[in-house]
Amino acid sequence: MQTTTAGSAAVEAALLLYDAHTRYFYNVLDGISDADAQNRLDTPANHMAWLAGSLVQERYFMAKLVGNSALVQTSDALFCEHQGIKEGVAYPLLEEFRNDWKTISPVLRDILAGLSDDQLNGPDPFEMPGGPYTLRDTITFCTDRESYCIGQLGLWRRLLRYPAMKYD
Numbered sequence: 001m002q003t004t005t006a007g008s009a010a011v012e013a014a015l016l017l018y019d020a021h022t023r024y025f026y027n028v029l030d031g032i033s034d035a036d037a038q039n040r041l042d043t044p045a046n047h048m049a050w051l052a053g054s055l056v057q058e059r060y061f062m063a064k065l066v067g068n069s070a071l072v073q074t075s076d077a078l079f080c081e082h083q084g085i086k087e088g089v090a091y092p093l094l095e096e097f098r099n100d101w102k103t104i105s106p107v108l109r110d111i112l113a114g115l116s117d118d119q120l121n122g123p124d125p126f127e128m129p130g131g132p133y134t135l136r137d138t139i140t141f142c143t144d145r146e147s148y149c150i151g152q153l154g155l156w157r158r159l160l161r162y163p164a165m166k167y168d
Helices: 009-029 048-067 076-082 094-113 135-159
Strands: none
Touching (some): 009 048, 009 094, 009 135, 048 076, 048 094, 048 135
């Protein structure tokens, strides 16, 4: 696991979870077939490919808003503006999402590690409803959302009869 030199305890705590989520993303998708990643098991639930792409999109979006990154997810058109799952659309292969995750994760981590307390206490660049929120609040929300989505992917593993996700 990487360590940070950031002085903020809030950033350090967020980065511990960030690093864990970065690893869990690969672990939770390990061994999943591309066909199974698109399987909704005759439910209206978001399938694994959508969940993976949504996680990737959120990291790209955060890097853009917080760090002015110009990077864009390969499948941005499917996920931009927080679009929900689309009926009848074949989502990209999991390898595309893994590659984009590998690209954005170190970039966003560096951005987060460099945030000052003044920035963290500043306004929420996402303008999330229900505010006013600070950037710290938004980072906390996004970190929690990553946990939630990875948990959903873990449940899909079991529903599709794959072994549970490994934490190593």
